[in-house]
Amino acid sequence: xxxxxxxxxxxxxxxxxxxxxxxxxxxxxxxxxxxxxxxxxxxxxxxxxxxxxxxxxxxxxxxxxxxxxxxxxxxxxxxxxxxxxxxxxxxxxxxxxxxxxxxxxxxxxxxxxxxx
Numbered sequence: 001x002x003x004x005x006x007x008x009x010x011x012x013x014x015x016x017x018x019x020x021x022x023x024x025x026x027x028x029x030x031x032x033x034x035x036x037x038x039x040x041x042x043x044x045x046x047x048x049x050x051x052x053x054x055x056x057x058x059x060x061x062x063x064x065x066x067x068x069x070x071x072x073x074x075x076x077x078x079x080x081x082x083x084x085x086x087x088x089x090x091x092x093x094x095x096x097x098x099x100x101x102x103x104x105x106x107x108x109x110x111x112x113x114x115x116x
Contacts, residue, residue: 003045004095006085007110011078012053029105036098037087047085079108 053073062068103109
C-alpha cells in the first residue's frame, strides 16, 4: 500500500482572517473529502492544520559543523502550507480523483507520493 501526502497551501494572511461563512464552507468541503476518502477505500492516516508559519523554526547547516537556527519558515511567501493529509491507498487514480473533486470545491492541493 502506498502513502500520499496531500499538502494544503493557502495565502496565510487571508486564510487566518476568513469570514465565518467562508470558514464553514471550507470545513464542509474537508468533511466531504473525508467521506470521499472513506467511500473510495482510502485510509486517512492523519490530517491536521498547522500553526502559522510565523511560529515555525528553520534550521540549516552553518557550514562549520553546527546549525543555523532562525525564527520563521524557510521561504518568505504569502502562500504557506497551512495543513496536510497523509493517506494510504492502493488506488492512486481514485485518490487523485477525490483530490481533484476537493480542489474543484475551492481547495489548493499539492499531491505527493511518499518515496518507498
